[in-house]
Amino acid sequence: MTELVVTLDLDGVTDKAGLMDSCARDLRLPDWFGRNWDALADSLADRTVWPEAAVEQGMRVVVRNWRPYAKARPDEWEIAQEVFSEAVDRTSELSVLLALGGSS
Numbered sequence: 895m896t897e898l899v900v901t902l903d904l905d906g907v908t909d910k911a912g913l914m915d916s917c918a919r920d921l922r923l924p925d926w927f928g929r930n931w932d933a934l935a936d937s938l939a940d941r942t943v944w945p946e947a948a949v950e951q952g953m954r955v956v957v958r959n960w961r962p963y964a965k966a967r968p969d970e971w972e973i974a975q976e977v978f979s980e981a982v983d984r985t986s987e988l989s990v991l992l993a994l995g996g997s998s
Contacts, residue, residue, distance in 0.1 A: 896951060897948070897951050897952040897953055897954040897987075897989065898945060898948040898951050898952070898953050898954070899953075899954045899956060900920060900921060900922075900945070900948070900953060900954070900955050900956070901920060901955075901956050901958055902916060902917060902920045902921060902955050902956065902957045902958070903916065903920060903958045903959055904916055904957065904958065904959045904960045904962075904963050905958070905959040906959075907959075907962075907963045908962070908963065908966050908967070909966075909967060909970070910967070910970050911929070912963075913963065913970070913974060914927075914929035914930070914934065915929070917934055917937075921937070921938075921955065922945055923937050923943060924937075924943055927943075931973055931974075931977055934977050934981075935977045935980050935981050935984075938955075938977070938978070938981030938985070938988060938990075939980075939981045939984040939985045939988070941985065941987065948987075951987075952987035952988065952989075953987065953988055953989070954988075954989040954990075954991065955978075955988070955989065955990045955991070956991050956993050957978075957990065957991065957992050957993060958993045959993075960992055960993075978990040
């Protein structure tokens with residue numbers, strides 16, 4: 895069975911609010927998503943909020959255009975990576991990958 899591939903596109907993201915908005919949109923998180931680090935970690939690890947196809951197959955999140963955000967907000971980017979890592983550690987059906995190239 896193939897994992898559902900979801901692209902998290904951070905093009906134009908310059909702060910935490912933009913990251914959270916992108917996560918809510920691209921990962922199709924529920925309206926009650928709290929747009930904070932704990933809520934992101936919980937949502938990523940909670941299969942009940944995943945798209946239906948991902949619940950059955952697992953989910954691979956490909957993060958694109960992350961370098962400008964990482965450069966502009968290195969401390970936030972470090973926290974984001976920790977959140978992604980924690981969610982993957984908690985949920986074997988989840989993978990988060992950073993796309994290389996194509997971003998400044």
